[in-house]
Amino acid sequence: MIPFPYLKLLPEGAVFLTDSATLIVADVHLGKSAAFRARGLPVPEGDTARDLGRLLDLAKQNEASHLVIAGDLFHAPSGITPELEAALHRFLQQIEIPVTLVLGNHDLKLHKIIAELNPVPHLDLGEKFRVIHDPAGASGKRLHLSGHLHPVVKIPDGKRTSLRLRCFLFRNQTLILPAFGSFTGGAILSHFPDDRVFVSLRDQVVELPLELISLRKCH
Amino acid sequence: MPAASPQHFLDQKGWQPFPFQEETWNAYLAGKSGLLHAPTGLGKTLAVYLGPLAETTGSHCQILWLTPLRALAADTLRALREPLVVLAPGCEAEARTGDTPAALRARLRKKLPHTLVTTPESLSLMLTHADFSDKLTGLRCVIVDEWHELLGTKRGVQTELCLARLRAWFPNLRIWGLSATLGNLTEARHALLGNAFAGSVEVTADMKKPIIIETLIPREIDRFPWSGHIGTKLASQVVWEIDKANVTLLFTNTRSQTEIWFQELSALRPDWKDKLAVHHGSLERAERDFAENGLRDGSLKCVVATSSLDLGVDFAPVDQVIQVGSPKGIARLLQRAGRSGHQPGSVSRIICVPTNALELVEFAAARDAALARHVESRKPLRQPLDLLVQHLVTCAIGSPFLPDEMRREIQSTHAFEFLTDAEWQWALGFISDGGRALAAYPRYQKARLIDGRYGVDDKRLITQHRLSIGTISSDPAVSIKLASGRVLGTVEESFISRIKPGGALVFAGRKLRLVRFHQRTATVKVVAKSDKGQIAIWGGAKMPLSSELSHAVARRLKGIGPPSPEMEAVAPILAIQKKWSRLPDDNSLLIEYARSKAEEHLFLFPFAGRIVHEGLAALLAFRISRKTGEAIITTQNDYGFSLSAKRGLVLDEELLRCNLSSENLLNDLIACMNTAELARRQFREIARISGLILQMPPGQKDRSQRELQSSASLLYEVLHRYDSENLLLLQSEREIMERQLELTRLTTVIHRLESAPMYLIETENLTPMAFPLWADRLNATLSPGDAATRLESMLIALNQAAG
Numbered sequence A: 001m002i003p004f005p006y007l008k009l010l011p012e013g014a015v016f017l018t019d020s021a022t023l024i025v026a027d028v029h030l031g032k033s034a035a036f037r038a039r040g041l042p043v044p045e046g047d048t049a050r051d052l053g054r055l056l057d058l059a060k061q062n063e064a065s066h067l068v069i070a071g072d073l074f075h076a077p078s079g080i081t082p083e084l085e086a087a088l089h090r091f092l093q094q095i096e097i098p099v100t101l102v103l104g105n106h107d108l109k110l111h112k113i114i115a116e117l118n119p120v121p122h123l124d125l126g127e128k129f130r131v132i133h134d135p136a137g138a139s140g141k142r143l144h145l146s147g148h149l150h151p152v153v154k155i156p157d158g159k160r161t162s163l164r165l166r167c168f169l170f171r172n173q174t175l176i177l178p179a180f181g182s183f184t185g186g187a188i189l190s191h192f193p194d195d196r197v198f199v200s201l202r203d204q205v206v207e208l209p210l211e212l213i214s215l216r217k218c219h
Numbered sequence B: 001m002p003a004a005s006p007q008h009f010l011d012q013k014g015w016q017p018f019p020f021q022e023e024t025w026n027a028y029l030a031g032k033s034g035l036l037h038a039p040t041g042l043g044k045t046l047a048v049y050l051g052p053l054a055e056t057t058g059s060h061c062q063i064l065w066l067t068p069l070r071a072l073a074a075d076t077l078r079a080l081r082e083p084l085v086v087l088a089p090g091c092e093a094e095a096r097t098g099d100t101p102a103a104l105r106a107r108l109r110k111k112l113p114h115t116l117v118t119t120p121e122s123l124s125l126m127l128t129h130a131d132f133s134d135k136l137t138g139l140r141c142v143i144v145d146e147w148h149e150l151l152g153t154k155r156g157v158q159t160e161l162c163l164a165r166l167r168a169w170f171p172n173l174r175i176w177g178l179s180a181t182l183g184n185l186t187e188a189r190h191a192l193l194g195n196a197f198a199g200s201v202e203v204t205a206d207m208k209k210p211i212i213i214e215t216l217i218p219r220e221i222d223r224f225p226w227s228g229h230i231g232t233k234l235a236s237q238v239v240w241e242i243d244k245a246n247v248t249l250l251f252t253n254t255r256s257q258t259e260i261w262f263q264e265l266s267a268l269r270p271d272w273k274d275k276l277a278v279h280h281g282s283l284e285r286a287e288r289d290f291a292e293n294g295l296r297d298g299s300l301k302c303v304v305a306t307s308s309l310d311l312g313v314d315f316a317p318v319d320q321v322i323q324v325g326s327p328k329g330i331a332r333l334l335q336r337a338g339r340s341g342h343q344p345g346s347v348s349r350i351i352c353v354p355t356n357a358l359e360l361v362e363f364a365a366a367r368d369a370a371l372a373r374h375v376e377s378r379k380p381l382r383q384p385l386d387l388l389v390q391h392l393v394t395c396a397i398g399s400p401f402l403p404d405e406m407r408r409e410i411q412s413t414h415a416f417e418f419l420t421d422a423e424w425q426w427a428l429g430f431i432s433d434g435g436r437a438l439a440a441y442p443r444y445q446k447a448r449l450i451d452g453r454y455g456v457d458d459k460r461l462i463t464q465h466r467l468s469i470g471t472i473s474s475d476p477a478v479s480i481k482l483a484s485g486r487v488l489g490t491v492e493e494s495f496i497s498r499i500k501p502g503g504a505l506v507f508a509g510r511k512l513r514l515v516r517f518h519q520r521t522a523t524v525k526v527v528a529k530s531d532k533g534q535i536a537i538w539g540g541a542k543m544p545l546s547s548e549l550s551h552a553v554a555r556r557l558k559g560i561g562p563p564s565p566e567m568e569a570v571a572p573i574l575a576i577q578k579k580w581s582r583l584p585d586d587n588s589l590l591i592e593y594a595r596s597k598a599e600e601h602l603f604l605f606p607f608a609g610r611i612v613h614e615g616l617a618a619l620l621a622f623r624i625s626r627k628t629g630e631a632i633i634t635t636q637n638d639y640g641f642s643l644s645a646k647r648g649l650v651l652d653e654e655l656l657r658c659n660l661s662s663e664n665l666l667n668d669l670i671a672c673m674n675t676a677e678l679a680r681r682q683f684r685e686i687a688r689i690s691g692l693i694l695q696m697p698p699g700q701k702d703r704s705q706r707e708l709q710s711s712a713s714l715l716y717e718v719l720h721r722y723d724s725e726n727l728l729l730l731q732s733e734r735e736i737m738e739r740q741l742e743l744t745r746l747t748t749v750i751h752r753l754e755s756a757p758m759y760l761i762e763t764e765n766l767t768p769m770a771f772p773l774w775a776d777r778l779n780a781t782l783s784p785g786d787a788a789t790r791l792e793s794m795l796i797a798l799n800q801a802a803g
Helices: A032-038 A047-061 A082-095 B006-013 B019-029 B044-054 B070-087 B102-110 B120-126 B154-169 B185-196 B235-244 B255-268 B285-297 B330-337 B357-371 B385-398 B403-411 B421-431 B435-440 B459-468 B547-557 B565-580 B610-628 B653-659 B665-672 B675-689 B712-722 B727-740 B743-755 B771-779 B787-802
Strands: A007-010 A014-017 A022-025 A066-069 A099-101 A122-125 A129-132 A143-146 A151-156 A162-171 A174-176 A196-201 A204-208 B034-037 B063-066 B093-096 B115-118 B141-144 B174-179 B201-204 B211-215 B247-251 B276-279 B302-305 B318-324 B348-353 B448-450 B453-455 B477-482 B487-492 B504-507 B510-518 B521-526 B589-595 B600-605 B633-636 B641-645 B758-762
Touching: A022 A047, A032 A047, A047 A082, A047 B712, B006 B044, B006 B070, B019 B034, B019 B044, B019 B174, B019 B201, B034 B044, B034 B185, B044 B063, B044 B070, B044 B141, B044 B174, B063 B120, B070 B093, B070 B115, B093 B102, B115 B120, B120 B154, B141 B154, B154 B185, B154 B385, B154 B403, B174 B185, B185 B201, B211 B330, B211 B357, B235 B247, B235 B255, B235 B318, B235 B348, B255 B276, B255 B302, B255 B504, B276 B285, B285 B302, B318 B330, B330 B348, B330 B357, B330 B547, B348 B357, B357 B547, B357 B565, B385 B403, B385 B421, B385 B453, B385 B459, B385 B675, B385 B727, B403 B421, B421 B435, B421 B727, B487 B504, B600 B771, B610 B633, B610 B641, B610 B653, B610 B665, B610 B743, B633 B771, B641 B771, B653 B758, B665 B743, B675 B712, B675 B727, B712 B727, B727 B743
Parallel strands: A022 A066, A066 A099, A129 A143, A143 A174, B034 B174, B034 B201, B063 B115, B063 B141, B093 B115, B141 B174, B211 B348, B247 B302, B247 B318, B276 B302, B318 B348, B477 B521, B589 B758
Antiparallel strands: A007 A014, A014 A022, A122 A129, A151 A162, A162 A174, A162 A196, A196 A204, B448 B453, B477 B487, B504 B510, B510 B521, B589 B600, B600 B641, B633 B641
């Protein structure tokens, strides 16, 4: 589908590089609900444990040998509770593979990031791929794997309703991943003619014909 | 200084009091609360104001005047100050609303005036100030203006809660409401007064002011659309009527229609360029002021308006009202008619302009009911817990409260009189530490329990909460601005985001082109009149026909009622309906069956309003397709609904009765209406009121605030997953059932249909009643499935179209 061999889009909203068994996700936003509660907004806890659990399962299922987070693993300093730190610690023990955190704008607000996460501003994976949080920072010939935008596609059904789905967006040599975190919103992006959009449909990822997305613009 | 009696003011003016005014003063002076039911423009302001004014002692705050619209505050002040200077010289009246300038607001923070005019939101906000009760010491009376507008809304409940607080502070407080005609005035009074209802009075001033309701009859009825089409075919006749009168108020049902009619009138009469204006709620204050001042001094010929001008102080020069399209309800027709004819001895006159043939019947029916004053009821809301938690935080900020005391206060309102223990405990948990669901809310703390009292001391939380008060019904609004910087008004974000830069739109009576849309501002430029191209026009919600008006329409179709030009005009069409099928009514059920090229169609006419028909259509389609497996397309309007399918629609009474039965109604409705999805959408308002979504202060770009942004649907999912017992989720479902499905009305209708005779008729051609339903199938709804199924079917459809 994407003109790069060894690259698989997973329906869970992750990318898997088959040659190096590298699993890549973006925008997990751990501790987001805790940050809300810290400011007096009664949002229930659950997202952190669940998202770490999903990530662990995904790594095991795919027999990944390296996990890369394309930025915004954390949401905000106020969301870093002792419970979150403990959960993250357990996660890092259980996953048993190296983890690299490519720093995102939210991560940069944290006072410190533990060494086990191997924080880096960007990460080159061989000659072909570069992981960088903000697609605006993309340059050079490599295929960039990014996050930051939380892309969502809105598909009007021509009636009164529309579907709103998290999506992968391939644009200008950059593949933007959907946000992985379960308590993350999304932004409906305006589309350009050369864009390619991929969504999860049951247990696979399919490319959306652009006609479906732009239905509403040509009535 | 004891003030002079009400009579003193009238003597000075040389006026005679109306009996209802004296009745109101006497009841007030006897210590009673009550509701005054009076049409606009009959001296109702004086009736409720002069009593408390006569008791004036000193210049401290004694009277609170609540108004539903802050736009009314200025006019109200003007009306109140006139008797104030005569009866209580040296005392002041001021308004405190969202529009109040900061300087005046600061002055009012120090000392409140004798009479304070305010809105429910501003009153709620003032409750968060610790010294508010001290400043109100000596408060004697609260007057709630236009109570019928607040009744049945969340702002109405906010008013009830605020009044309960004031009653707790000042047990002898007298509360008076002003209301237009309603079908349930006693219930309205109960909702206003809560447990102070006993011993209160109702005063009626309906002096049956003469009202003339006329209809513009189209010249060529057979060329006139049967239904559905909303056009400006009769514009030239309308222009002629406007020309004949002095000042006309032209009402339409939606804001988009105001813009369309304004364009049409301007095109037909370029010489009226400076004598036409447009008025709707989204326009900037200056634009609205222009229209209102023009009505007040009579310098305008015509103002095109929506319900934004339904309320308020009267414009004496207006001598004619024109209503375009069905008013959908009788109360609204009366209210609008009442906006004209305020000169002594004149009558209220309204001309109805049909936009399709069947509306002629609606106008005749509305007149029957209006003259008999058979108007709609407005049901007060019960148990909106989002407002309860908002109000509890408000009170905790103002002064820490004892839970038992507060519960008694809350239950003294009509809205919460049946509050259960479980709901109360949940609400306390929600505003403090998460309550019983504590495990799900680690480290959450809003109100703190200190010495048995709930209070909020975190400054940031207090500011946050104050911002969230007063945003009960605002959708994200985008300002429309000219490049010069002049702001024209606001539209919903969802509307403006559909228009691409360079796209055309009509707003505030101008043709505009979108230059750019950034953050919360859309910059536009005015384009030449001749500029063509697709024009985006945004509309308001479509109102369903009220039960009362549907009933009146059914009577007219049965031939009951005096002869009328409307019925005469529409007679040829009704004759066709009768010849090919029969005329539907509301004590039997007419079902037509017809066959088109590829499909079968069923048309049912229960006369229950569009929303109920939507629910009934979905229900019937769901039950039939469960057996046949065929996809069924449904459409609906105010008179009936249709089902279309390739096969499997049978005109069989027993089968239809079985599918329309009330058995298992709720479960089937939940299954077929995609209530989960609807509830998710409804949750937006609830999340905003209950403080789950932060309100951003206008213009402020606080980065730490941005971290706390979340969408309502995401919150709905999170609550569903991790705290499914959260009562706000249940409330969302309940609201969706009542507001979007009108469940109570739907249930009544289903029970009626179960015992009503059925007339099953197979027709050769589509009848005049059926045609509009058939023609509407382009906007039809297919029964929805989950996201994956819907996406799959769209992909398949696309492939088929391509192949």
